Amino acid sequence: MVDAILGLQWGDEGKGKIVDYFAPQYDIIARFQGGPNAGHTLYVGGKKVVLHQIPSGVFHENTTNLIGNGVVLDPVTLKRECETVAGFGVDVRKNLFISQRTHLILPTHRALDKASELQKGNDKIGSTLKGIGPAYMDKTGRNGLRVGDLLDKSFTTSYIRLRLKHQRLLDNFNFQEDITAWEEEFFEAIDFLRSLNVVNGEYFINEKISAGKKVLAEGAQGSMLDIDFGTFPFVTSSNTTTSGVCNGLGVAPQKIRDVMGVTKAYCTRVGSGPFPTELEDETGEELRKLGNEFGATTGRPRRCGWIDLVALKYACMINGVTKVIMTKADVLDKFKELSVCTAYNVDGQVTPYVPFQMTRHQIVPELQAFPGWNTDTTQITDYAGLPEKMKEYVGFINEFTGVKVSHISNGPGRDQIVTV
Template sequence: MVDAILGLQWGDEGKGKIVDYFAPQYDVIARFQGGPNAGHTLYVGGKKVVLHQIPSGAFHENTLNLIGNGVVLDPVTLRKECDTVASFGVDVRKNLFISQRTHLILPTHRALDKASEISKGNDKIGSTLKGIGPAYMDKTGRNGIRVGDLLDKSFTTSYIKIRLKHQRLLDNYNFQEDISQWEEEFFEAIDFLRSLNIVNGEYFINDKISQGKKVLAEGAQGSMLDIDFGTFPFVTSSSTTTSGICSGLGIAPQKIRDVMGVTKAYCTRVGSGPFPTELFDETGEELRKLGNEFGATTGRPRRCGWIDLVALKFACMINGVNKVIMTKADVLDNFKKLEVCTSYEVDGKESKEVPFQMTRHSIKPVLKEFDGWNCDTTQMTKAAELPEKMTQYVKFINEYIGANVSHISNGPGREQIIDVNK
């Protein structure tokens, strides 16, 4: 049995905390896509921890964690994270496993990412410059190096070959930056990576399923950043939707049971790209301030706006979401009026569909106003305690998107989650 937790917006929905909350109910947490551009924030013993590569179940002693083949792995980032996790007394060699088929991010991938983004000028897509796009390009171009290759004596030869190929591309960009320090760190991290549990990931995960173990598939980024269904070309390089679970872990579709989608009570986006409900006024600034909306990976200020139900319903549809977890509901505690987007005005015509190419149209959100609840919800622990106006807000969202909010997060703490059904 496999359940999934994935993002329904443009990432940054708070998936790390949600996975951490549900982790004790599962035997295995498995990351199925993305790279170190993910920033899953947890609070462990009152301390903030941001995980970029290691699954968010790392701090649960009896939970195994798998980095699946759909992930692209930066050994340097992984090593630093392992050191952080170990500082909390967690033995990563006991509960962390890495698929042989996982592709590696090389120093030259990072250089190519930076050179490509600089060359785009005003047309930048907002890359995190972690080398993720170039690594996925090598994967689909059948040139990549995988974790399993580390165990082969020809690894160094393979690395030199792909490095020379990348250098020719960098020369075309006239990229002059010295990456020798990056390479030194990379090879030190490679030696560390060899000491971890490198497994045949698809057999590992399917064996656990056949044993009756409970598996939670953890997504990174969000559905609106999906390579196929997101706001292309301002998207990530992997499949962030439910379909990515099958290709990113090697499991069959019928093994997936619950699909839990995570959404904020409003919307945010980092970097460039369409954002129909974005607010450029004092309300947007207030959302950013109250929600502490700065990227966990990049530190960049997030663009903020009202919740977009057109995009949210679309995300629920393509993922088959049957449970929705709403995060940061408490950020709306101080607003007298709230708005939600119920349709788009696309080139002057009203529509409830996400356009194929948002950047080619003039899109204005059609908004419905709600009264705010104007009270502190952060100390509430039961659904019955929630203010009536919040309940009405959530009910409207449930009816619009065709999926029910099952949990509401009302603060950053691990315990600040309300089960709506209790």
């Protein structure tokens, strides 16, 4: 049995905390896509920890953690994270496993990412410059190196061959930066990676499922950044939706049971791209301030706006979401009035649908106002204790999307989650 937790917006929904909250109910936590551009924030013993590559169940002693083949792996980032996790007394050699088929991010992937983004100028997509896109391009172009290749004696030769190919591309970009230090760090991390548990991921996880183990598939980014169904071309390079679970772990569709979609009580987006409900005013600034909306990976300020129910309903549909988990509901505690987007006005025509290409249209959100609850909800532990106006807000979202909000997160702490 496999349950999935994934984002329903443009990422940054608070999935790390949610995975951490549900982890004790599962035997295995498995990352199925994305790379070090994902920052999943946890609080362990009151200390903030941001995980970029390691699954968010790593701090649970009896939980096995798998990095699946759908992930692109930066060995340098992984090594640093393992060292951080070890500082909390966790031995990753006991509870972390990596699929042989997981593709590697090379130093030249990072260089290509930076060179490409610089060349785009004002048309840049807001890449995190972690080498994600170029690594996925090598994967689909059948040039990439995988974790399993590290165990082959020809790895260095294969690396040099691919590096030379990348260098020709970098020369075309007129990229002059010296990446020698990046390579030294990379090969140190490669030696470390060889000491970890490298497994045949699809057999590993299916044997666990056959043995009755419960698996929680952890997604990165969000559905509106999906390479196929997101706001293209301002998207990530992988399938962030439920289909990515099958591709990224090697499990069959019928093995998936619950799909738990995570959404903020409002909307945020990092980087460029369409954002119909964005608030470029004092209200947007207040959301950013109260929600501490700065990227866990990049530190960039997030764009903020009201919740977009058109996009949320769309995301629930394409993922087959069975439960919605709402995070950061407490950020709305101080607002006297709230708004939700119930339709788009696209070039003068009102529609309930997400357009094929948002960037080609003028999109104005059709907003419906709701009274705020003006109550501190951070200490409330049961649904009955929540303000009636918050229940009305959540109830409207339930009815509009057709999927029930099952949990409401009302603070950053592990215990600040209300079951509905």
